[in-house]
Structures are given as C-alpha cells and as structure tokens.
Amino acid sequence: MNISRRRFLTVAAAAGGSIVAAPSRALSGARPPAREYGCLVDLALCDGCRKCELACNQANALPPPDRPFDDLSVVERPRRPTDRALTIVNKVAVAGREKPVYVKVQCMHCNDPACVSACIVGALTKEPNGAVVYDKSRCLGCRYCMVACPFQVPAYEYRDPLTPRVTKCNFCFERVSKEGGVPACAKMCPKEAIEFGPRADVLSLARERISNPGTRHRKHGPHVPAIYGEHEVGGTAWMYISPVPFAQLGFLALPAEAPPRLTEAIQHGIFNGFIFPAAAYSLLGLVMYMFRDRSDRKENGGGKGSGSR
Amino acid sequence: MSAEIAPRPVRTVPCFTSGVFALLAVVAVGGIFAAWRLISGLSAVTNLSDQYPWGLWIAVDVATGVALAAGGFTTGALAYVFGGERYRAVVRSALLTAMLGYTFVAVGLLVDLGRPYAIWHPMIYWQGNSVLFEVGICVMSYLAVLYLEFLPIVVERYKDGVALPRPFTALGRPIHSALTLTGRVMDRALPFLILAGVVLSCLHQSSLGTLMLIAPTKMHALWFTPISPLLFLMSAIAVGYPMVIVESMIASRSLKLEPEMDVLGPLARFIPVFLGLYLAMKVGDMSIRGTWRHLVGGSPVAPWFAAEMIGGVATPLFMLLFRRVRRSPPLLFAAALMVVLGVALNRLNVFLVAYSPPFAAKAYFPSPGEIAVTAALISTLVLAYRFTVMNFPVIAGRSRAS
Structure with missing residues (x-):
C-alpha cells in the first residue's frame, strides 16, 4: 500500500500541476533531536501490578481512579488512556501461553508526531528531549x-464546559528536564520493566535483550525479534519488546512513513514561496482583463446582448 | 440592457409566514441545546468521544457548509473573470449564499470547539505545517472578502439617502457621503476582491480534502487517496452551480417570483463538464490504485460510496446532458439537488463513514442534540437569507403574478 501510495503521489503531482514538492523537514521542527530520550517497555517483565498507573496519577495530580490501584481485576477489561488516566495496563491472554502478557499503554512520543503537525496553533510540540508536550493556553479545542x-492516544475533557484540555502522557517533561530525572512510571516500576535513557541507548538495550536474553528474562521465554516503535510511523521514543508477536497483543500494524510526510508534502508543495497562489491570482487577473477588454468593445459596438440565449 | 431587471428588495411576500414560524421553532430547539453545551460541556449534548473527536458538526456544519458555499466563487469567476456577463443576474444571490454559508461555518465551529473564545488564536499562533491552519486562515480571509464584496449592495440600498428619526437627522449627510465614498472605493477594489475570493476558495476547498490524509490508518481506502485535495476542489467547483440553481429556485418559489430559467438553464450546461472531470479523476484514481476492489465483497461502506457516486454524480451528469432537462424547472431542480446531496454525502462519507478508529468501543452516531443544533444552523441561514433579500437589492426577479 505504501509503495503504491507513493507512486500515486507522483501521478497526483503531475495532475495537480507539479504542486507536490519535497517535504520541508527544516520547517516542521519534527526532526528527531540529537539527544532525545526514549523508554523501553519489556513486556516479558511486566506483571500488571498497576504501580505505573499509580505513579502517573500522583505525578500528574490526576483525580482518584474509579477503582483503587491495588484492585488488579481492572486489567481484565481492555482499557484506553483517558482524561483521568494517562497510562493504563491491559491484560492480554495469548493462546498457547500459560501466563498472560500485560501491555502498558501511553503516548508513544513519535519522532515525527502527527498530532504536532496537525495542531492548528502549535499547542503540541516535539521538545528537543523527545517529549511531545501540550500547551493548553494555545489550544482552541478543535x-x-x-x-x-x-495510536489513538490523546483524550479530551469533554465534561469540562469552558476550559477542556487535550490530555495525554507528557513523558514527565518537567522531571526528565532535570538532571537525573526519570519518568514517574519508570521510576516506580518494581519489575524494572520500563528502561529510560537516551533513545539510541534504549534501542541498543532492546537489541541486546533480544539477541542475548539474561537469566531473568529467560524464564519468560525469549523475545520475538522485533522492536515495536523502532520504525513505526517514523519511529517513536517509547518502544516495546515482547515475548509474543506484537500482532497477537493488539499492537497496531503501522507503516514506516510518518503521516505528516504526505500532508506536509502537499501543503508545502502548494504554498512553497506562495508561487502557486500568486501565479493563480495573476493568471486569473489576466483572463479577467482579456474578457473585460472584449466586453468593452462589444459595448462600444452597440449593446451587450446580455440576456439573449 | 433595458430588458434586464435591476435587483431590488423583494416585497412580494409577508415577513412572517407559517414556514418562518416553523423555522424559528427549529432555531429555538437548537439554541437550547447550544446553550446547554456551553453550560454543561460537549459530553452533555454530543456523542463525541476520545475515539470519535469529530462528528456531525464538523462533517456537516463545517465541511459540507464550505463545499455548498462554493457557488459564490464559481459564479463570481464565471460572471466577472471568464466574461459570462449574463450570469450576473444570479451573482448576488450566490454571493449572499456564500457569505451566510461561511458565517454559519464559523458559528458552527464556535459550538464545536472546546474553547470557542480562542477561535482567533490561529491569527497569532502560526503553524504552517498544519493543514487545518491553512483552512482556518483561508476561511477567515475569505469571509472578510465576502463581506467586502457584499458592501456595494448595502451602499446601493442606502445611497439615495437615509431617513433617520428626529434627533439623528443631522447624521444623514455624513453617512451619505461615507456611503458614496465606500461605493467609489469598492468599484475599484471589486475586481481584486473577486480574484482573491477565487484563489482563497481554491486553496481551502482543496485543503479540506487534505485534512483527513493525516490519519491514513484510520481512513477507509475508498476515500483515502493522495489526490483527495484535488477531488475536494473539483467537487466544490462542480457543486457550485447546482447549489445556485437549488437556492435560486427555492427562493423563487418561496418569494413568489418567476424562476430565473433563462440564466439557470444555460448555467446548468457547465455542470456535466465539471461532474465529468470529477468522475474521471475518481475512476482514474481508483483504477490506478486498485481501490475499486473494496466495492466488491459486501463491504458495509460500499453502499455509501455507491449512493454518492451513482446518485450524486453519474445520474445528474447524465440528466443534465439533455437540453430538455435543463429547460424544465422540476427536472433541472431535481438534477441540481442530486449533485448538492451527492457532494454533501461525500463530505459526510470522508469525515464520518470512512473514519474508523482502531480502538472504538462503539460506532459514532450523532446525538439528538447534535442533530438539533445542525438543523438550527441551517434554519437560521435560511431565515437570514430571507431577511436579507427582503431588505437589500439581491434578487432581480419578476413577480409570478405579473
């Protein structure tokens, strides 16, 4: 699908008068910065204790949960992050496997985030440290x-009549901006299932665990040779390794191309240097002038003949 | 020239009729829901959710509203840019439809936005990568252009003097000179505004088609195509004249005027050309990318696509090829209405039907509150149109009695 889409883009460019130019990454500010952080979630280690949910709730001063964090029956029903819980853990039963797999869900902090590209006022930004953060003072709630x-992650405070916010994990931006700071969930995890560090290091760690599992990981069986988030939609700061294939755990199969690459190519193609709008304006002006000339002559020749059929 | 009737305020019908009262009732019901939304939040009135952040209001009030307001720029382009002087008879009503259409796009957005008081933020917080930013800025600019284009009609209405009540009589003269000056400036500025209107329209009509391309994995392949902006532009151009025809014929009937068939008939000749181009683009795109495969095999969304393409494009395209259809008021109206409904359905399909979030608990269907507010917006638009043509020189119609 990807190849055919890209191929068709060239057709579209020809049809649209070669309006599709090269994507301008410099403008987007979406290029992964040199020292950006990442997190690795090792699904072989997580046992669904919900401590990360508790830590997130405290760190972000969220309202108390519907059911206390030590009530582990909550993980039985699949959930999604909401305006009251920025991260959640779901239990996934896997056929032919004795133990279920627990999957933590939060914002993936994409390298080239679609939300940042989409935001009409730049209320969402990709920070140099890798976090995708939200500024409610700019947001108009579109x-x-x-x-x-x-990943269908951001939630909305639909119940708030006048000052609703978009809510999502912000990578504990304040904390990780400080020296030695670690996201609350990663710090709290008793199983050390969440590793935090520079994205490149975290990626190396993921590769090492896949190729050379330690004794602690061995009892959960080896990892499948895939790192979810390494390439998906242009790569994400949060990545996962798993003992079972990601498709069986409900992870979405996503293309390697980040969504903004298509929309920004079209957008900047049309507006590059305002050449296309200016040319259209001038051309139409010329047509208007030509026809005005003709109608003047007709008028001089006696009667415009309008209304005749 | 002398055969032409100058536009003038329509005085053939009473101000209040049973139809007007019915529309006012619809407005009142929607107004209650809109007020409730402001007091209790979006969750109280809508079925919007984290899975479906956009619903009926965006699909109909905004996306369809913008598309159906395209008659303003297409008619303006024909009458003033491409030398179609005979179509100037319907330019003013097309302009009014566009002006009111875009106004209600903005009003609809105010109800839908989480923080409506921040609607002006795009003016100061520029985000050039955002397709929505482009749409927003273009729509704001075009709305300003439309109001400026309407200004000469206001000037014409009051140029012969404004009779002010006793204490303000002295103001009559300065107001009159201000109006005269405005009229003179507008005479010079109008060609530039018309060109700006056409360019701005092309830009944001196409950008509306780029909007959903940011969510490739959530969109159904039948409506996801990189040429979506081109298809949106082409369908907006194609729906422009049908909308003018529908609007003009409904207005004529409601205001007891002769339908302007000597203008609308010839105007309809262009529709098959635009519809044909649109159909060719669509068919070409689908065959090159092989997406026609999604039509076979009983896909639940296939009927929506078929309704849009057969009912809204192919059938009216065929009908309007015949002079007999273009000359018959009921047939012309039917064909034009099919195009209008077809493009409306296309926008609904792109923004609602094609959108399927991967983790959806249940499918979205608009709530009674959402439907009531949309109905109220459309009714207010109709009432505003009626009020304007009864007080300003917009329509150049002959009374049906004469």
Whole structure:
C-alpha cells in the first residue's frame, strides 16, 4: 500500500500541476533531536501490578481512579488512556501461553508526531528531549490532534464546559528536564520493566535483550525479534519488546512513513514561496482583463446582448 | 440592457409566514441545546468521544457548509473573470449564499470547539505545517472578502439617502457621503476582491480534502487517496452551480417570483463538464490504485460510496446532458439537488463513514442534540437569507403574478 501510495503521489503531482514538492523537514521542527530520550517497555517483565498507573496519577495530580490501584481485576477489561488516566495496563491472554502478557499503554512520543503537525496553533510540540508536550493556553479545542494520532492516544475533557484540555502522557517533561530525572512510571516500576535513557541507548538495550536474553528474562521465554516503535510511523521514543508477536497483543500494524510526510508534502508543495497562489491570482487577473477588454468593445459596438440565449 | 431587471428588495411576500414560524421553532430547539453545551460541556449534548473527536458538526456544519458555499466563487469567476456577463443576474444571490454559508461555518465551529473564545488564536499562533491552519486562515480571509464584496449592495440600498428619526437627522449627510465614498472605493477594489475570493476558495476547498490524509490508518481506502485535495476542489467547483440553481429556485418559489430559467438553464450546461472531470479523476484514481476492489465483497461502506457516486454524480451528469432537462424547472431542480446531496454525502462519507478508529468501543452516531443544533444552523441561514433579500437589492426577479 505504501509503495503504491507513493507512486500515486507522483501521478497526483503531475495532475495537480507539479504542486507536490519535497517535504520541508527544516520547517516542521519534527526532526528527531540529537539527544532525545526514549523508554523501553519489556513486556516479558511486566506483571500488571498497576504501580505505573499509580505513579502517573500522583505525578500528574490526576483525580482518584474509579477503582483503587491495588484492585488488579481492572486489567481484565481492555482499557484506553483517558482524561483521568494517562497510562493504563491491559491484560492480554495469548493462546498457547500459560501466563498472560500485560501491555502498558501511553503516548508513544513519535519522532515525527502527527498530532504536532496537525495542531492548528502549535499547542503540541516535539521538545528537543523527545517529549511531545501540550500547551493548553494555545489550544482552541478543535481535536484535530486526536483525529491525527495513529495510536489513538490523546483524550479530551469533554465534561469540562469552558476550559477542556487535550490530555495525554507528557513523558514527565518537567522531571526528565532535570538532571537525573526519570519518568514517574519508570521510576516506580518494581519489575524494572520500563528502561529510560537516551533513545539510541534504549534501542541498543532492546537489541541486546533480544539477541542475548539474561537469566531473568529467560524464564519468560525469549523475545520475538522485533522492536515495536523502532520504525513505526517514523519511529517513536517509547518502544516495546515482547515475548509474543506484537500482532497477537493488539499492537497496531503501522507503516514506516510518518503521516505528516504526505500532508506536509502537499501543503508545502502548494504554498512553497506562495508561487502557486500568486501565479493563480495573476493568471486569473489576466483572463479577467482579456474578457473585460472584449466586453468593452462589444459595448462600444452597440449593446451587450446580455440576456439573449 | 433595458430588458434586464435591476435587483431590488423583494416585497412580494409577508415577513412572517407559517414556514418562518416553523423555522424559528427549529432555531429555538437548537439554541437550547447550544446553550446547554456551553453550560454543561460537549459530553452533555454530543456523542463525541476520545475515539470519535469529530462528528456531525464538523462533517456537516463545517465541511459540507464550505463545499455548498462554493457557488459564490464559481459564479463570481464565471460572471466577472471568464466574461459570462449574463450570469450576473444570479451573482448576488450566490454571493449572499456564500457569505451566510461561511458565517454559519464559523458559528458552527464556535459550538464545536472546546474553547470557542480562542477561535482567533490561529491569527497569532502560526503553524504552517498544519493543514487545518491553512483552512482556518483561508476561511477567515475569505469571509472578510465576502463581506467586502457584499458592501456595494448595502451602499446601493442606502445611497439615495437615509431617513433617520428626529434627533439623528443631522447624521444623514455624513453617512451619505461615507456611503458614496465606500461605493467609489469598492468599484475599484471589486475586481481584486473577486480574484482573491477565487484563489482563497481554491486553496481551502482543496485543503479540506487534505485534512483527513493525516490519519491514513484510520481512513477507509475508498476515500483515502493522495489526490483527495484535488477531488475536494473539483467537487466544490462542480457543486457550485447546482447549489445556485437549488437556492435560486427555492427562493423563487418561496418569494413568489418567476424562476430565473433563462440564466439557470444555460448555467446548468457547465455542470456535466465539471461532474465529468470529477468522475474521471475518481475512476482514474481508483483504477490506478486498485481501490475499486473494496466495492466488491459486501463491504458495509460500499453502499455509501455507491449512493454518492451513482446518485450524486453519474445520474445528474447524465440528466443534465439533455437540453430538455435543463429547460424544465422540476427536472433541472431535481438534477441540481442530486449533485448538492451527492457532494454533501461525500463530505459526510470522508469525515464520518470512512473514519474508523482502531480502538472504538462503539460506532459514532450523532446525538439528538447534535442533530438539533445542525438543523438550527441551517434554519437560521435560511431565515437570514430571507431577511436579507427582503431588505437589500439581491434578487432581480419578476413577480409570478405579473
């Protein structure tokens, strides 16, 4: 699908008068910065204790949960992050496997985030340290970021009549900005299932665990040779390794191309240097002038003949 | 020239009729829901959710509203850019439809936005990568252009003097000179505004088609195509004249005027050309990318696509090829209405039907509150149109009695 789409883009460019130019990454500010952080979630280690949910709730001063965090029956029903819980853990039963797999869900902090590209006022930004953060003072509540997110992560405070916010994990931006700071969930995890560090290091760690599992990991069986988030939608700061294939755990199969590459190519193609709008304006002006000339002559020749059929 | 009737305020019908009262009732019901939304939040009135952040209001009030307001720029382009002087008879009503259409796009957005008081933020917080930013800025600019284009009609209405009540009589003269000056400036500025209107329209009509391309994995392949902006532009151009025809014929009937068949008939000749181009683009795109495969095999969304393409494009395209259809008021109206409904359905399909979030608990269907607010917006638009043509020189119609 990817190849055919890209191939068709060239057709579209020809049809649209070669309006599709090269994507301008410099403008987007979406290029992964040199020192960006990442997190690795090792699904072989997580046992669904919900401590990360508790830590997130405290760190973000969220309202108390519907059921206390030590009530582990909550994980039985699949959940999604909401405006009251920025991260959640779901239990996934896997056929032919004795133990279930627990999957933590939160914002993936994409390298080239669709929400950031979509946001009409730049209320969402990709920070140099890798976090995708939200500024409520700019937001007008159009919710296009929610339409754009390929992971369907951002939630909205629909119950708030006048000052609703888009809510999602912000990578504990304040904490990790400080020296030695670690996201609350990663710090709290008793199983050390969440490793935090520079994205490149975290990626190396993931590769090492896959190729050379330690004794602690061996009892859960080896990892499948895939790192979810390494390439999906242009790569994400949060990545996962798993003892079972990701498709069996409900992870979405996503293309390697980040969604903004297509929309920004079209957008900047049309507006590059305002050449296309200016040319259209001038051309139409010329046509208007030519026809005005003709109608003047007709008028001089006696009668415009309008209304005749 | 002398055969032409100058536009003038329509005085053939009473201000209040049973139809007007019915529309006012619809407005009142929607108004209650809109007020409730402001007091209790979006969750109280809508079925919007984290899975479906956009619903009926965006699909109909905004996306369809913008598309159906395209008659303003297409008629303006024909009458003033491409030398179609005879179509100037319907330019003013097309302009009014566009002006009111875009106004209600903005009003609809105010109800839908989480923080409506921040609607002006795109003016100061520029985000050039955002397709929505482009749409927003273009729509704001075009709305300003439309109001400026309407200004000469206001000037014409009051140029012969404004009779002000006693204490303000002295103001009559300065107001009159201000109006005269405005009229003179507008005479010079109008060609530039018309061109700006056409360019701005092309830009945001196409960008509306780029909007959903940011969510490739959530969109159904039948409506997801990189040429979506081109298809949106082409369908907006194609729906422009049908909308003018529908609007003009409904207005004529409601205001007891002769339908302007000597203008609308010839105008309809262009529709098959645009519809044909649109159909060719669509068919070409689908055959090159092989997406026609999704039509076979009983896909639940296939009927929506078929309704849009057969009912809204192919059938009216065929009908309007015949002079007999273009000359018959009921047939012309039927064909034009099919195009209008077809493009409306296309927008609904792209923004609602094609959108399927991967983790959806249940499918979205608009709530009674959402439907009531949309109905109220459309009714208010109709009432505003009626009020304007009864007080300003917009329509150049002959009374049906004469």
